[in-house]
Amino acid sequence: MRYLSDVLKEEYGEKIYKLSLSSGCTCPNRDGTVGTGGCTFCSEGGSGDFAAAFAPIPQQIREAQARIRQKTDARRFIAYFQSFTNTYGDVDRLKRLYEETIRREDVVALSIGTRPDCLGDEVMEMLFSLNKEKPVWVELGLQTAHDDTAKRVNRGYDLGCFEAAYARLKAAGLTVILHLIFGLPGESREDMLDSVRYIAALKPQADGVKLQMLHVLKGTELARQYEEKPFPLLSMEEYTDLIAESVRILPEDMVIHRMTGDGPRKLLIAPLWTTDKKRVLNTLRRKLANTVPNREKEDRRP
Numbered sequence: 001m002r003y004l005s006d007v008l009k010e011e012y013g014e015k016i017y018k019l020s021l022s023s024g025c026t027c028p029n030r031d032g033t034v035g036t037g038g039c040t041f042c043s044e045g046g047s048g049d050f051a052a053a054f055a056p057i058p059q060q061i062r063e064a065q066a067r068i069r070q071k072t073d074a075r076r077f078i079a080y081f082q083s084f085t086n087t088y089g090d091v092d093r094l095k096r097l098y099e100e101t102i103r104r105e106d107v108v109a110l111s112i113g114t115r116p117d118c119l120g121d122e123v124m125e126m127l128f129s130l131n132k133e134k135p136v137w138v139e140l141g142l143q144t145a146h147d148d149t150a151k152r153v154n155r156g157y158d159l160g161c162f163e164a165a166y167a168r169l170k171a172a173g174l175t176v177i178l179h180l181i182f183g184l185p186g187e188s189r190e191d192m193l194d195s196v197r198y199i200a201a202l203k204p205q206a207d208g209v210k211l212q213m214l215h216v217l218k219g220t221e222l223a224r225q226y227e228e229k230p231f232p233l234l235s236m237e238e239y240t241d242l243i244a245e246s247v248r249i250l251p252e253d254m255v256i257h258r259m260t261g262d263g264p265r266k267l268l269i270a271p272l273w274t275t276d277k278k279r280v281l282n283t284l285r286r287k288l289a290n291t292v293p294n295r296e297k298e299d300r301r302p
C-alpha cells in the first residue's frame with residue numbers, strides 16, 4: 001500500500017496540496033438526462049461541498065491558495081475538480097478551462113471527478129491531449145461493484161458502463177482513481193469486500209483508490225430514507241476493520257488516496273463518529289500497523 005502524500009513527495013520533492021475548484025458543470029443524474037434527484041447520498045453541492053463556487057479559474061485558484069497558505073507554505077498544487085460531473089457539458093468550454101488550469105506553473109496535475117457515462121469521444125480526446133501536457137487523473141465514483149446496490153442508491157449506470165469507460169481510460173494512458181463507499185444501504189461486510197476484491201482484480205490495474213464511509217447528509221434522499229426508517233450504519237470499529245482488510249486485499253503498489261471521508265459537519269446527520277477524525281485516524285493507524293506485516297508475510301510465500 002502506498003499513500004498519496006508519500007507518492008507525491010517522492011515524485012515532486014515537496015508536499016503537494018489540492019485546490020478544490022469548480023468547473024461549473026452539473027450532473028446528468030440530477031438534471032433528468034440520466035435521472036433526477038441524483039445518487040441518494042449526494043448533497044446539494046454535488047458530492048464536493050468544499051469546492052469553490054464557480055468563478056474564473058484565476059480567481060478560484062487565488063482564493064483556494066490563500067486559504068491553504070494561511071496554514072502552510074504551499075508552492076505547488078493539484079487542481080481538483082470534484083463536485084458534480086466535470087466532463088458533462090460543452091467540451092470546448094471545458095477544454096479551455098482545463099487548459100488554462102493545467103498550463104499554470106504552480107499546477108502539477110489535474111484531477112477530474114466524473115461518471116463513466118460522461119466520457120464520449122470528444123471528452124476522451126480532450127483528456128488525452130491534456131494528459132500530454134501534465135498528468136490527468138480521472139476519478140470515477142463507482143461506490144459499489146453491485147448493480148442491485150447501485151440501483152438502490154440511484155447511481156444511474158451499471159457495471160458494464162463502468163467497465164467500458166474504465167478500459168478506454170486506461171487504454172488512453174490516463175491515471176484512474178476509483179471511489180468506493182462503505183456502508184451503503186443493504187450491503188453486508190462481504191458485499192463491501194467484494195467491491196474491494198473487484199477493484200483489486202481489474203486489469204489493467206487501477207492507479208488509485210478512495211475509500212470512504214457513507215455519510216447521511218441533510219437535504220439528501222438518503223437522509224429522507226434514514227429519517228423515515230433508520231437503517232444500520234457502520235460503527236467506527238467496523239469501518240476501520242474494513243479499511244484494514246481492504247489494504248490487505250488491494251495490490252501493494254496501488255495508491256490509497258483516502259481512507260476517511262471529510263463530510264461537511266454542518267450537513268452531517270450520521271454517523272457522528274466520523275467527525276472525531278483524530279480518534280478514527282489513531283484507530284486506523286493501530287489496525288494498519290497489524291495489517292501490513294501480515295501481508296508481507298503472505299507475499300513472501302513461494
Ligand code: SF4
Pocket residue numbers: 027028029030037038039042043046047083084085115141155
Ligand atoms: S454522479 Fe456525482 S454529482 Fe451526480 S448525483 Fe451522483 S454523486 Fe452527485
